[in-house]
Amino acid sequence: STGVETLEFQAEARQLLQLMIHSIYSNKDIFLRELISNASDALDKLRLESLVDKDLPADTTDLHIEIEVDREQRTLTVRDNGIGMSRDEVVGLIGTIAKSGTAELLRQLKESKDAAASQDLIGQFGVGFYSTFMVADNVTLVSRRAGEQTATRWESTGSGTYTIESVDEAPQGTAVTVHLKPEDAEDQLFDYTAEWKIRELVKRYSDFIAWPIRMTVERPAVEGEPDGATETEVTTLNSMKALWARPRTEVADEEYKEFYRHISRDWNDPLEIIHMKGEGTFEYEALLFIPSQAPFDLFTRDAKLGIQLYVKRVFIMDDCQALMPEYLRFVKGVVDAQDLSLNISREILQQDRQIQLMRRRLVKKVLSTVKDLMASDADRYRTFWQEFGRAVKEGLLNDFDNQRAILDISSFASTRDAEQLVTLAQYVERMKEGQSDIYYMTGESRSMIENSPHMEAFNAKGYEVLLLTDPVDEMWVEAVREFDGKQLRSIAKGQVDLDAEQEKEEDEPERAQQKEEFAPLLSWLSAQLAEQVKEVRLSSRLTTSPAVLVGDAQDMTPTLERMYRAMGH
Ligand code: ADP
Numbered sequence: 001s002t003g004v005e006t007l008e009f010q011a012e013a014r015q016l017l018q019l020m021i022h023s024i025y026s027n028k029d030i031f032l033r034e035l036i037s038n039a040s041d042a043l044d045k046l047r048l049e050s051l052v053d054k055d056l057p058a059d060t061t062d063l064h065i066e067i068e069v070d071r072e073q074r075t076l077t078v079r080d081n082g083i084g085m086s087r088d089e090v091v092g093l094i095g096t097i098a099k100s101g102t103a104e105l106l107r108q109l110k111e112s113k114d115a116a117a118s119q120d121l122i123g124q125f126g127v128g129f130y131s132t133f134m135v136a137d138n139v140t141l142v143s144r145r146a147g148e149q150t151a152t153r154w155e156s157t158g159s160g161t162y163t164i165e166s167v168d169e170a171p172q173g174t175a176v177t178v179h180l181k182p183e184d185a186e187d188q189l190f191d192y193t194a195e196w197k198i199r200e201l202v203k204r205y206s207d208f209i210a211w212p213i214r215m216t217v218e219r220p221a222v223e224g225e226p227d228g229a230t231e232t233e234v235t236t237l238n239s240m241k242a243l244w245a246r247p248r249t250e251v252a253d254e255e256y257k258e259f260y261r262h263i264s265r266d267w268n269d270p271l272e273i274i275h276m277k278g279e280g281t282f283e284y285e286a287l288l289f290i291p292s293q294a295p296f297d298l299f300t301r302d303a304k305l306g307i308q309l310y311v312k313r314v315f316i317m318d319d320c321q322a323l324m325p326e327y328l329r330f331v332k333g334v335v336d337a338q339d340l341s342l343n344i345s346r347e348i349l350q351q352d353r354q355i356q357l358m359r360r361r362l363v364k365k366v367l368s369t370v371k372d373l374m375a376s377d378a379d380r381y382r383t384f385w386q387e388f389g390r391a392v393k394e395g396l397l398n399d400f401d402n403q404r405a406i407l408d409i410s411s412f413a414s415t416r417d418a419e420q421l422v423t424l425a426q427y428v429e430r431m432k433e434g435q436s437d438i439y440y441m442t443g444e445s446r447s448m449i450e451n452s453p454h455m456e457a458f459n460a461k462g463y464e465v466l467l468l469t470d471p472v473d474e475m476w477v478e479a480v481r482e483f484d485g486k487q488l489r490s491i492a493k494g495q496v497d498l499d500a501e502q503e504k505e506e507d508e509p510e511r512a513q514q515k516e517e518f519a520p521l522l523s524w525l526s527a528q529l530a531e532q533v534k535e536v537r538l539s540s541r542l543t544t545s546p547a548v549l550v551g552d553a554q555d556m557t558p559t560l561e562r563m564y565r566a567m568g569h
């Protein structure tokens with residue numbers, strides 16, 4: 001043993017702990033599900049590790065979770081005999097928060113004056129282990145990594161520091177003991193040492209956990225004699241049924257939601273639940289969720305909680321990227337395949353034919369679910385699009401099989417209405433007589449585009465123009481040429497001569513005269529601007545602006561140029 005060391009929490013961790021201690025989140029109960037969730041993960045990891053490494057010197061004979069209470073001391077312990085943590089892991093995993101976006105979250109929390117909004121933020125982030133400090137004034141964790149000799153004891157009151165020491169004797173796995181706050185002692189609602197309370201919480205939050213959650217309870221020795229002698233009995237509190245294997249009609253909404261929270265670490269309800277079953281040549285069950293809020297790191301991509309892969313109920317891996325394309329990276333869930341090898345590696349996955357077929361079906365199902373949502377619940381669809389639209393549009397660039405399906409569920413800002421987004425189908429339906437193309441313009445903001453000289457002729461004609469302001473818009477418009485036989489055309493590129501036909505007949509003499517009249521000016525301008533522009537020509541598209549810069553049809557837009565420059569090209 002190396003004695004007791006006192007270490008400091010990382011700054012962000014300290015701030016989050018302060019929030020927990022002052023209970024920003026009103027539902028204290030959830031600390032138990034967070035501990036059980038971690039224990040369950042630890043058991044999954046150990047089983048997997050022992051499958052891969054047959055010589056792992058670990059005991060996997062009776063993997064389980066145990067809850068223990070001491071009513072006198074007012075402590076509750078959640079114990080697992082899973083993978084455990086080494087000393088370095090305890091310091092790294094418990095003393096620090098590795099989640100990206102933590103600093104940003106804390107900044108927003110500080111600024112938020114609205115309690116409900118704060119709850120939303122923190123709930124979306126998920127605080128895991130730290131949630132114990134909502135109920136505890138002291139937390140102790142003892143952990144021994146499977147296969148290692150020495151264990152580690154960690155203890156903290158949730159203020160700036162924690163202590164850590166090595167201990168010689170401890171069972172494999174992790175035990176977390178919370179010492180309940182004295183100020184809650186009189187409140188029945190917070191009596192987390194009461195059997196009824198624990199039963200209720202496990203049932204509500206953790207019933208689907210695949211490992212037994214056990215507790216030793218006291219029973220009257222003689223039935224019907226509650227005041228007589230007692231005996232103890234070990235009981236399993238959860239049903240352990242894999243949710244995805246149960247028929248949809250038998251699963252309550254609440255159960256789906258709890259399961260979602262377990263796998264996503266998101267405390268909010270999911271926006272949409274997709275429960276599907278593949279039958280035939282290869283069988284699988286899938287339970288997918290679309291979150292109701294985009295995570296902080298949707299675009300930085302370092303959080304990795306996507307689809308979990310199971311094979312015949314055995315957890316194989318988190319974030320199986322082979323099952324979902326990048327542009328649907330926000331979809332969470334579980335896929336349980338019947339006929340894959342338990343030893344399948346991430347490298348092989350990408351090439352596996354079954355995985356590819358499953359992925360194809362999952363993607364189609366997600367896209368069709370959103371399409372149904374559009375028709376059935378416009379508000380929820382709007383939420384979806386607002387949160388994830390920017391990611392979904394990336395699919396237009398690289399998922400050609402589903403390009404049409406993605407276009408169908410996409411919606412865009414337009415000149416028609418400042419509030420309402422428009423789908424391409426709606427756009428086409430209300431196209432003006434004589435209009436044959438779908439017009440758009442890309443740019444940095446709505447107002448920049450609206451005030452662009454390019455817009456004048458279109459406004460004059462009453463043609464609707466799509467206003468594309470997301471960076472990804474610059475790119476997908478290059479990949480998508482048409483929708484329903486209508487060309488997608490940028491109003492800032494090439495010759496978009498709205499009146500080309502008409503002009504020839506009616507304005508021919510006038511045009512010719514204008515050309516002659518302005519010839520000296522045009523050639524002077526051409527000479528002056530030779531370095532900057534390719535050509536100077538007389539325009540019929542402007543109504544009030546004197547001049548406009550136009551790109552060639554194949555040119556990059558200014559925003560795209562800026563993006564490439566920013567990326568160092
Ligand atoms: P999350 O579960 O979202 O990663 P937590 O705060 O709940 O966040 O836990 C942080 C990390 O600590 C976990 O990712 C895990 O690596 C480690 N951990 C927590 N509890 C246990 C446990 N019972 N056994 C092994 N590792 C654990």
Ligand code: MG
Binds near residue numbers: 034
């Ligand atoms: Mg956790």
